[in-house]
Amino acid sequence: MDIIIGAGISGLGYAAATLHDYTIIEREDRVGGYCKTFYEGDYVWDYSGHFFHFQHPKIKDYVMEQIAEEEMLSVQKKTQIIYNGRHIDFPFQMNIHQLEKEEFIDCLYDLFNIPEDADKNITSFKTMLYAKFGRGIAEKFLIPYNSKLYATDLDKLDVDAMGRFFPYADKEQIIRNFRNTTNKSYNATFLYPKRGCVRVVESVASHVDSSKIFFNENCLKIDTEHQIVHTDKRDIHYDHLISSMPFTHLMDACGIEYDKEIYSCNKVMVFNLGFDSKGPETQNNWIYFPNTNLVFYRVGFYDNILQQNKMSLYVEIGFNHSEKIPDEQELLQRTMEDLRKVGIVTTQKLIAHNTLVMDPAYVHITKSSEQDKQDKMEQLASKNIYSIGRYGAWKYCSLEDNLFDAFELAKRIG
Numbered sequence: 001m002d003i004i005i006g007a008g009i010s011g012l013g014y015a016a017a018t019l020h021d022y023t024i025i026e027r028e029d030r031v032g033g034y035c036k037t038f039y040e041g042d043y044v045w046d047y048s049g050h051f052f053h054f055q056h057p058k059i060k061d062y063v064m065e066q067i068a069e070e071e072m073l074s075v076q077k078k079t080q081i082i083y084n085g086r087h088i089d090f091p092f093q094m095n096i097h098q099l100e101k102e103e104f105i106d107c108l109y110d111l112f113n114i115p116e117d118a119d120k121n122i123t124s125f126k127t128m129l130y131a132k133f134g135r136g137i138a139e140k141f142l143i144p145y146n147s148k149l150y151a152t153d154l155d156k157l158d159v160d161a162m163g164r165f166f167p168y169a170d171k172e173q174i175i176r177n178f179r180n181t182t183n184k185s186y187n188a189t190f191l192y193p194k195r196g197c198v199r200v201v202e203s204v205a206s207h208v209d210s211s212k213i214f215f216n217e218n219c220l221k222i223d224t225e226h227q228i229v230h231t232d233k234r235d236i237h238y239d240h241l242i243s244s245m246p247f248t249h250l251m252d253a254c255g256i257e258y259d260k261e262i263y264s265c266n267k268v269m270v271f272n273l274g275f276d277s278k279g280p281e282t283q284n285n286w287i288y289f290p291n292t293n294l295v296f297y298r299v300g301f302y303d304n305i306l307q308q309n310k311m312s313l314y315v316e317i318g319f320n321h322s323e324k325i326p327d328e329q330e331l332l333q334r335t336m337e338d339l340r341k342v343g344i345v346t347t348q349k350l351i352a353h354n355t356l357v358m359d360p361a362y363v364h365i366t367k368s369s370e371q372d373k374q375d376k377m378e379q380l381a382s383k384n385i386y387s388i389g390r391y392g393a394w395k396y397c398s399l400e401d402n403l404f405d406a407f408e409l410a411k412r413i414g
Ligand SMILES: Cc1cc2nc3c(=O)[nH]c(=O)nc-3n(C[C@H](O)[C@H](O)[C@H](O)COP(=O)(O)OP(=O)(O)OC[C@H]3O[C@@H](n4cnc5c(N)ncnc54)[C@H](O)[C@@H]3O)c2cc1C
Pocket: 005, 006, 007, 008, 009, 010, 011, 025, 026, 027, 028, 031, 032, 033, 034, 035, 048, 049, 050, 051, 052, 053, 217, 218, 219, 220, 244, 245, 246, 249, 268, 358, 360, 361, 362, 388, 389, 390, 391, 392, 397, 398, 399, 400, 402
């Protein structure tokens, strides 16, 4: 019997693919993990914006099999940055020509004055930003924005902390983009179900025996010697344990000691906000905010994606994992003030909202976290314990990656 911890996309993906018998333990009352949707009147709100961009046609077909074509929107991404009150297309580094003239010259001059041996000095995410883009681009957008998002010193992060999700561009691509705009990115066109991101999870869950999912059951401890999971309801023996809970929680449950400094992460507070009417921002799917005086780092517009006639936002605010989140009402008030400052809220009235905290949200990938994780995972695998998923594998990835990894594991141990 395989015990699967978590009915998010990773746990469900493994269950759907394994040939073993299985039991899924989920501490919440429904499937989805971070890929859930809430319906509030006409508003469709996810945990935070979740959009789909597939690299593997087989995974796309698998997910789409259970979703009617007319249910899925294909959206040409439109995203911008509000920088010093000006709208600049994303990514910033490809669109410096849209800046005010002096700022543009700063960025361009610094881009062409990167020392030839700059690559030799790359030791962290932050030094990589200087070495690849020069001081102007790094200090006007890439450093302030990513520091707000990750809520940590970018010097602590690995060069490759964002993997394929970081929009690299060389000088030639930047110059070409001045006239011939491509703004190419991994998600230039994305898919989004009209009833929210949970439809993708439901599609995968349709391959899982629902009688084998046990909700409101929390995995507390794991006896790795006798292969027993202790939950708040019972003790269950396993042949293989597949965990999608955060890697740090798994190590705690197994009694494995680790350096807590190594496994740091941010947490994201999300306000989903529903207004009585449409706002002035009718084009963008989401907007990035590098300005450190504004509380949020990103604001998304469900209404623009779903073509709704009332403004429906998700607002993301980053905190370090160790930080205390301020009072929710004060933060909401501050958020509304800042939304007014940047012109997103004018005369519209807020008529509905919900608040969520994603903790962890973005893990801080460092050389030591990668090395330590590798060692601990090998140790666990020797005891038939496998840690998968965005937080289980302590990495930066998409839902598609989670499904891919879950299917691969099912093949490998099946
Ligand atoms: C702000 C943000 C935006 C994102 N946007 C996108 C996007 O646009 N597109 C995209 O593809 N991906 C996106 N992602 C990534 C995506 O959310 C994750 O890759 C995916 O949801 C991870 O799924 P998972 O099953 O690995 O983990 P989770 O979704 O975290 O699921 C783990 C499950 O385990 C359960 N669990 C945990 N501990 C226990 C326990 N002790 N006992 C029992 N159950 C337990 C949890 O309740 C949960 O249901 C985004 C992530 C964030 C933070």
